Amino acid sequence: MEALDRIFIRIGEAFSAFLAQYLPGPAVTVIGMFLSAIIISTFAALTFMLLTWLERKFVGRMQDRIGPNRVGPFGLLQPIADAIKMFTKELITPAGAHKVVYNLAPILVVAPALMIFAVIPFGRDMVAADLDVGVLYLIALSSATEVAILMAGWASRNKFSLLGAMRAVAQMLSYEVPLVLILLTLVLMAGSMRLADIVAVQGVPFALLQPVAFVIFVVAAAAELNRTPFDIPEAESELVAGYHTEYGGMKFGLFMMAEFIAAFGMAALVTTVFLGGWRPWIVPLPSWLWFLIKTYLVLFVFIWFRGTFPRLRIDQLQAFCWKFLVPVTLVNVIVTGVVVTFFPLVRNGELVVRGVGGWITVTAVYLAVNVLFALVVAWLYRRPTLQAMQQIQVGQPAGRGLSREVQTA
16 A cells, blocks of 8 residues: 555656756756646646536536536546537637737636645645645635736626626635635644645544634635636626636636636645545545545535525625624634644644544544534524525516516506
């Protein structure tokens, strides 16, 4: 099992040793960085193709449909057919568009999604760039995506595109706040912003120690990714297609690719900071395989959201963030700081929780605090919740109302 766990590391070490026989050390380092970028890009492209098939299949089953089944066995070659279609479609640039910004936006949307993979530990010692400020690096990349989306909407010179871009930026900026606050609580617990350190501390997954933060993080992540029920920037019933209305062919394909790669990256982040990353659960499997299993479980939850929930209104979405998620996460930071002071996991960079008994005690304390915190939040928000549920009423079908009007006339 150890050999299978470190197979990719040993392949890399053997290739570096081979190059070192003929090239100086700096050249080997540069080539290694270049090859790492190629591997990450290839992995992202293959992930994009697989996710398009998986999402169609899963949502199809949830909606009592078959999903892709015409191209290849079980429709597995459908992503390749889609890629051929994207590459062969004519690229049209609107006459009034700002051509430089219009053509640059799809590239800038994909770049941050790819750069996320640089700091994600895919397995034991399997990380391209183990940054000391990995959490801060991820926060910065998410902000870069918003700039690219606004560029796409503005440069298209289309009102629907601009409205979609403004919605997207407002939504992403809003839901970044609870995401960052939750990451702050995890940094307090782990005592480090290195993702590898956060994984190493999780003798018990943080999802068990911080269940409230875990649920809020998953919900805010879905909103940050513009996925259902938070896909308001692309509401086809209102904005045609949102900020990428004027994009077609492979330019639209890049936006689609960025969305799916970002979804995988966010699922990988959830796995890293809440589910123990590559650390195994009971069954001894290679660390990189455990990481992929957990990541695809989180992706299934995102797909499940799409097949289950209806789309929210923009006012409901913003109110949910600023009136509920932000206050709750702010208080959660304070509560976590107090708990970490008396029951720390790490002190001076060293893990202080020892043995099964120590982890049981810490887990019981953190769980008790979270349950109490959830009960207090439910009590404080009971009236706003009831008022919101009363406002959401199922209206009568249009045809029934029209028939009554005709009968009255």
